[in-house]
Amino acid sequence: MLNNRTIDQVGAEERVSRLFSRSIKRESKVQALKMILSMIDLTTLEGKDSPGKVKQLCYKAAHLHDQHPGLPAVAAICVYPNMVPVAKVALVGTNIKVASVATAFPSGMTNLSAKLKEVRSVVDAGAEEVDMVISRGKFLSGDLEFVGDEVAQIKDACGAAKLKVILETGELVTLDNVRRASDLAMHAGADFIKTSTGKINPAATPVVVLTMLEAIRDHYLQTGHRIGMKPAGGISTAKQGIQYLVMVRETLGQAWLTPDLFRIGASSLANDVLMQIIKQNQGNYQSSDYFSLD
Amino acid sequence: MTQSLHINKTYKLYIDGKFLRTESGRYIKWTDPKKNMPIINFCRGSRKDFRNAVVAARSAFKAWSGRSAYNRGQIFYRIAEMLEGRKEQFKSELILQGFTKKQSEKEVALSINRIVYYAGWADKYQQLFSRVNPVSSPYYNFSTPEPTGVVAVIAPDHSCLLGFLSVVVPAVVGGNTVVVLASESYPLCGITFAEVLHSSDVPGGVINIMSGRYNELIEQFSSHMDVNAIIYCAVDSGHASVVEKNTALNVKRAVNYADQNWINPDAQGPYHIMKSQEIKTSWHPIGY
Numbered sequence: 001m002l003n004n005r006t007i008d009q010v011g012a013e014e015r016v017s018r019l020f021s022r023s024i025k026r027e028s029k030v031q032a033l034k035m036i037l038s039m040i041d042l043t044t045l046e047g048k049d050s051p052g053k054v055k056q057l058c059y060k061a062a063h064l065h066d067q068h069p070g071l072p073a074v075a076a077i078c079v080y081p082n083m084v085p086v087a088k089v090a091l092v093g094t095n096i097k098v099a100s101v102a103t104a105f106p107s108g109m110t111n112l113s114a115k116l117k118e119v120r121s122v123v124d125a126g127a128e129e130v131d132m133v134i135s136r137g138k139f140l141s142g143d144l145e146f147v148g149d150e151v152a153q154i155k156d157a158c159g160a161a162k163l164k165v166i167l168e169t170g171e172l173v174t175l176d177n178v179r180r181a182s183d184l185a186m187h188a189g190a191d192f193i194k195t196s197t198g199k200i201n202p203a204a205t206p207v208v209v210l211t212m213l214e215a216i217r218d219h220y221l222q223t224g225h226r227i228g229m230k231p232a233g234g235i236s237t238a239k240q241g242i243q244y245l246v247m248v249r250e251t252l253g254q255a256w257l258t259p260d261l262f263r264i265g266a267s268s269l270a271n272d273v274l275m276q277i278i279k280q281n282q283g284n285y286q287s288s289d290y291f292s293l294d
Numbered sequence: 295m296t297q298s299l300h301i302n303k304t305y306k307l308y309i310d311g312k313f314l315r316t317e318s319g320r321y322i323k324w325t326d327p328k329k330n331m332p333i334i335n336f337c338r339g340s341r342k343d344f345r346n347a348v349v350a351a352r353s354a355f356k357a358w359s360g361r362s363a364y365n366r367g368q369i370f371y372r373i374a375e376m377l378e379g380r381k382e383q384f385k386s387e388l389i390l391q392g393f394t395k396k397q398s399e400k401e402v403a404l405s406i407n408r409i410v411y412y413a414g415w416a417d418k419y420q421q422l423f424s425r426v427n428p429v430s431s432p433y434y435n436f437s438t439p440e441p442t443g444v445v446a447v448i449a450p451d452h453s454c455l456l457g458f459l460s461v462v463v464p465a466v467v468g469g470n471t472v473v474v475l476a477s478e479s480y481p482l483c484g485i486t487f488a489e490v491l492h493s494s495d496v497p498g499g500v501i502n503i504m505s506g507r508y509n510e511l512i513e514q515f516s517s518h519m520d521v522n523a524i525i526y527c528a529v530d531s532g533h534a535s536v537v538e539k540n541t542a543l544n545v546k547r548a549v550n551y552a553d554q555n556w557i558n559p560d561a562q563g564p565y566h567i568m569k570s571q572e573i574k575t576s577w578h579p580i581g582y
Contacts, residue, residue: 284543285345287520 005183007175007211016206019250020243026280029242033277035257036241037064038072041099041230041265044079045106045198051086054079058090060292065274068281074270075259076129080105081122088126099129099164103154106168106197108133112150119157130154131164133197136171139181147181148188155189164192164230164263169208170200178208182215192228198265203233209244213251226255232265238276241269305336305481307343307505308488310350311498317342322506324481328392336481339506341514344473347502348520351444351471354499359441359469367416370467373494374409380490381406384455387482391454404557405456411562412463419468419564427575434578439571441469442547443522446515448508450527450556454480457556458487461525464566466501470523473502475515481505508533516540516548523547523570527554 024032042061044053054077061074076097077087087098100122103115119130132154138146155163165185169178185193193212196203209231216227229252231244241264248256256262275286306313318340323332337343358366377384381402388398420439427435445465450457454477462474476484488503504511512533516524517540524541528534528550541548549569554561 284517284540285348285514285519287518287544290519290544 005176005179007179009175009207012175012207012210016210016247019210019247020206022243022246024242024246030277030280032242032245033238033273033280034072035245036238036264036273037270038075039259039263040074040270041076041078041232041263042074042270043077043198043232043265043267044083045101049080049083051083054083054086055090058087058096060270061096062091062094064270065278065291068274068278071274071277075263078129078131078265081118081125081127084122084125084127097128098126099131100125100127101131101133101197102127103132105131105133105166106199108135109137112153115150116153116157119154123157123159123161127161129162129164130158131166131194133166133168134181134185136168139172139177139184144180144184148184151185151188151190162191162228163189164194164228165190166194166197166232167212168197168200169195169205169212170202175207175211178211179215182212183219186215186219186225186227190227192230192263194230194232194265196231196233198233201234204231204235206243206247210247210251213248216256217252220252226261228261228263229256230263230265235264235266236268236272238269238273241273302334305334305485305505306488307337307339307347308485308491308501308503309343309347309499310354310502311492313488313492314343316340316506317346322481326390326392333390334482336485336505339475339504339511341511343504343506344511344514344518347473347504348444348446348518350499350502351473352520354497355441355443355471358466358471358497358500361469363417363420363469366467366469367413369495370409370413370416370463373490373496374406374413376490376494377402377406377409377487383486384483387486388455391480391482401453401456405459408456408459408562409463412467412567415564415567416467419567422564423568423571423573429577432580434580435575436578437573437575439468439568440574442570442572443470444520445470445472445570446518446521446524447472447474448512448515448524448526449474449477449484450551450554451477451479451508451529453477453556455483455487457527457554458484460554460556460561460566461527461551462501465523465525465570468567468571470570471500471502473504473515473521475508475511476503476505478506478508512536513540516546517543519544521546523549525549525551525569527551 044057061077064071076099078099079087081100084100102118102122104110134147167181172178182193271291278286316337316339320338321335322338324334325332384402385398424438429435447461465472485505516537
């Protein structure tokens with residue numbers, strides 16, 4: 001099932017720098033910026049999160065910048081398991097999904113039965129998407145079977161909820177490992193593969209994202225299944241967002257340019273994108289003083 | 295005898311503590327007005343360079359304004375020392391741009407003095423301009439100056455070093471961070487002042503220096519929402535009206551030094567620091 005594919009790091013970096021030098025201007029830029037907003041998983045994953053903060057974030061998700069009509073809402077809110085009920089209530093009447101991290105996020109260092117229990121409980125609480133972490137220790141020690149089985153069982157526990165599998169590429173060391181973990185997760189039933197938890201540096205780097213997108217492309221060509229992609233962590237500027245859209249478009253094609261198949265996990269990206277949209281609209285550069293805090 | 299190669303300097307922008315080429319790739323050929331000969335090429339900065347410089351200035355603001363006033367003063371003494379050490383370079387640049395030897399000596403000497411002057415004021419103007427206000431209730435009520443924030447500065451066109459410093463230094467001594475456009479007619483000393491800053495413990499992003507076309511950049515300098523004040527020297531009334539109109543967008547402070555003679559005694563003083571300060575008034579209960 002898994003071939004020992006090796007990744008040409010230099011080639012990947014070259015390709016990234018070529019894609020990233022694309023210049024997207026004016027109407028296309030505004031379109032791209034709005035598309036980015038609609039693909040954001042607005043995220044708060046901090047130990048100090050409170051129901052108040054989650055409610056506020058949910059309000060922001062639905063009302064990004066009411067002064068400027070015609071803006072889309074974000075795709076989803078991403079929170080810790082105990083905040084799922086709060087987010088569910090706060091998002092009633094919107095199309096915004098509730099995603100919950102699970103499986104002992106961010107380390108994943110617990111046994112399988114505890115992970116399954118956690119996944120079932122967040123799905124019961126109403127989470128429509130589950131972001132799990134793989135067991136990196138097992139993966140790096142070569143126990144791929146363990147990792148694959150774990151993903152498959154968690155996928156079962158998800159039921160109708162979508163499963164996003166976090167590879168935590170910052171701990172996988174090489175691009176070869178990233179590619180192998182991507183293939184493994186997709187074969188085991190992932191609906192999305194996701195780069196990082198946001199708790200480890202480096203998080204989503206361009207070459208890692210490209211490697212994962214190519215894995216998704218090859219998986220599609222082999223099986224006909226479209227798997228989604230979610231870079232997360234360290235994406236805070238509109239420019240980076242547009243660069244990732246270009247990369248997706250050029251690697252996977254137009255079909256992936258939808259919130260069903262591409263998401264960006266971020267907390268501060270939305271405001272930068274909003275400032276760019278207003279700048280395109282009014283002509284002068286904007287200040288974060290005039291946009292809501294998260 | 296060994297002769298050294300003649301190496302032309304590439305004049306760059308100074309943004310976030312780095313010497314950068316303009317992202318636009320454009321440059322301006324500066325021509326000697328007397329001999330009508332092109333002498334140097336310098337960057338024609340763009341609005342995106344300005345945007346990047348404002349981002350740098352904004353992120354440097356918190357740490358710079360949070361430093362002790364004494365420390366800011368010490369850094370300005372250091373700047374004066376560095377300029378003193380490089381004064382031959384600045385004199386020769388002034389001569390290259392058409393100043394006489396005598397004029398250039400005077401310009402550099404006054405410039406060093408001006409920096410030392412404001413270095414001394416760094417931890418004193420607050421006391422002069424703070425006050426305890428009388429109120430008819432059991433509170434202390436006091437007002438103190440605080441830096442405005444990010445200040446966009448358009449340096450005077452005809453006084454390329456002394457004028458440049460006279461508008462930049464009071465703003466930065468007062469805890470603001472600045473993005474400054476050097477003189478368009480005489481660009482050299484303003485651009486190369488970055489070399490002095492670079493060896494003076496001024497954190498990157500506190501003073502960002504651009505070169506370019508006044509007419510092209512004044513719109514962006516005055517309309518950027520993340521700029522809190524603009525200090526400029528309007529060459530004509532058209533410029534002043536552009537600035538007045540744009541500063542209304544986010545109620546920036548606008549300071550126009552249109553006719554200032556930078557050699558006059560009134561060209562320096564603590565009131566110039568106050569041009570880019572805001573007064574904060576606090577209430578505090580008595581007895582606790």
